[in-house]
Each structure stands twice: as structure tokens, then as C-alpha cells.
Amino acid sequence: METTNGTNAEMLAAAAAMTSTTTEDEQKIHHHHLRKGMRLQHWRDMPKHLQFNPYIHTGYRPLLTFWGCINSLFYLHNETINILTHAIPIIYIIATVPPLMPWTQLWFLSWCHVIGLVSPWVGSFLYHLFMNLDQGEKLYCRLLQIDMLGIWINQSFGALPMVTASTYCLPSLIRWSFIGSYVLLSLWGLYKALTAWSPWERRLCFLMPFTLRVILCFLRYWGFGGGDPGAFTHVILQDLVSAIGGVIGATHIPEKWFPGTVDMYLNSHNIMHVLVVTAVYSMHVATICDLHWLTRASCDAAPKL
Numbered sequence: 001m002e003t004t005n006g007t008n009a010e011m012l013a014a015a016a017a018m019t020s021t022t023t024e025d026e027q028k029i030h031h032h033h034l035r036k037g038m039r040l041q042h043w044r045d046m047p048k049h050l051q052f053n054p055y056i057h058t059g060y061r062p063l064l065t066f067w068g069c070i071n072s073l074f075y076l077h078n079e080t081i082n083i084l085t086h087a088i089p090i091i092y093i094i095a096t097v098p099p100l101m102p103w104t105q106l107w108f109l110s111w112c113h114v115i116g117l118v119s120p121w122v123g124s125f126l127y128h129l130f131m132n133l134d135q136g137e138k139l140y141c142r143l144l145q146i147d148m149l150g151i152w153i154n155q156s157f158g159a160l161p162m163v164t165a166s167t168y169c170l171p172s173l174i175r176w177s178f179i180g181s182y183v184l185l186s187l188w189g190l191y192k193a194l195t196a197w198s199p200w201e202r203r204l205c206f207l208m209p210f211t212l213r214v215i216l217c218f219l220r221y222w223g224f225g226g227g228d229p230g231a232f233t234h235v236i237l238q239d240l241v242s243a244i245g246g247v248i249g250a251t252h253i254p255e256k257w258f259p260g261t262v263d264m265y266l267n268s269h270n271i272m273h274v275l276v277v278t279a280v281y282s283m284h285v286a287t288i289c290d291l292h293w294l295t296r297a298s299c300d301a302a303p304k305l
């Protein structure tokens, strides 16, 4: 019932309508949920900037304060799966990855890997947890930028070990051209990522560095560049699986076929979240192989260009 601007007469009429259409028990549940701050909303009740998926009908948290958002970790709503699927990897990575790194031989690339591995989940966790903060659309856009920045760190710094290993055995002019191009294309992608507003435009920001990685994959396949041959399957999977996830997320499959039936779980964003975690796991396995390959690298067997 929203009668905040109504006259007394309107409010009385509204109250009468409420008692006639809802039972006492329903009102009790309603008030209980209001006290706990967890009355979930319908899509049509949300502000415009939070109506980004018209096929998800229910389960929206209302606009909340900072602590209200933190509290929303403890009950089920339509962002719960998105929050948990990216919160758990943060804890898992911090607990298990640092001891695997060759810190003494390759400290810079080791840092690139750890930061690149954890950054997309930190950005996404903050975005999904606080997207309904009662600070308006401007803050929502900031959160979206933080989410994009997390992905960008993964695709730029996080990919440097792979680029370094894949080009290790090339003549140094070609090698540094590859590494330099990768850095420049990543910076261009960062500019685009922070200024693009449509979901498709945001995905295309990462297309140029992606294209360069595909070229490096071919070099690896033919045995030219370098890198651990045992990592090849995961080098392919890291980009293939995340691209599939990106397409599913952008096309709103399956909820556009069954609007309102996969609001809480199994919607496109949930599936995309799980797929990108799988993709970054492949990136992790491939990078660990490559970093250890770099510590004992020899280009004797590589064909000369």
C-alpha cells in the first residue's frame, strides 16, 4: 500500500480496501517481514535502473541502507545465488592459491595471477550485494564500474603470465610487440569498460585483448611461442567457457522462455556466474602450469620463426 501522498479520505479508503482484501494473518506476516527489512518486491515496484531484467519478476530486495544490504546476506532473495557464487571463490582463492606460487623466482607475475584471480569476484560481490543501496542511480553506476574494473584486472594483469609464457620463445622484437600490444589494447579496453553503458558494449571492451589471446593460442598450438604444452586445454577452456557464459548472460536464456519461474535460481545470470567461475578455474590451472614452466623454461625444442 503506497498512500504517502494521499489525502485522509484516500488513506481511509485504502485502509478499508486493505482490510477487505488481506486477512489478519497475511498482515501479520507482512509486518513481520517489514520489521526484519526483508519484504521482497516485484519487478514493477523497482526503480528504473534496477529493472535490467524484465523476465525476473519477483524476489527483489527493496532499497536498503548499508547495513540492510549486509543483512540481506542472511535471507533468500533474487541476488542470493549471484552473491554466493562469487563470495565463495574469494575465500577459496585466498586460502589455497598463495602457497602454489613461485614467489621467489617470479614475484611480479605471481602477484598478477593472485590479484587477477580474486579481482572479478570482489567486484561482482560488491556490485550484487550493494546494487539496491538507497543512494540512487549514481551509486549503482559506480558499483557497475567496480564490477567492470574487477573483470578488467583479471583480463589484463591476470593474463600477463599467459602472454609472457606464450611469447617466451619468439624473437625478442616480436615478443615485446605482442606484450606491448596486449598492454595497449587492455588500456583501451579499460577506457571503454568504464564509459560503456549497454551490456553488449561492455562485453565488447574485452574483445581486442581476447583476439590477441586467440592468436597466442594458435602460436602455442603450432609449438612456436612457448608455455607449458600440458596447459593447452585449459588455455582454450578459460576463454571458451567464459564466452559461452557471456552469451547466456546477455541473451537472458532461459528466463525469457519461462518469465517469472527462475527468479531465485537457475536464471541466465546465475548460470553465467557459475560458468565464469569455471572459466577462471581453468585460467588458474593453466597459469600455474605456465609459471612453473617459466621457472625452468628452455626454448631449445621450439621451432625457429
Ligand SMILES: [Zn+2]
Pocket (backbone or CB within 6 Å): 082, 124, 128, 269, 273
Ligand atoms: Zn553478476
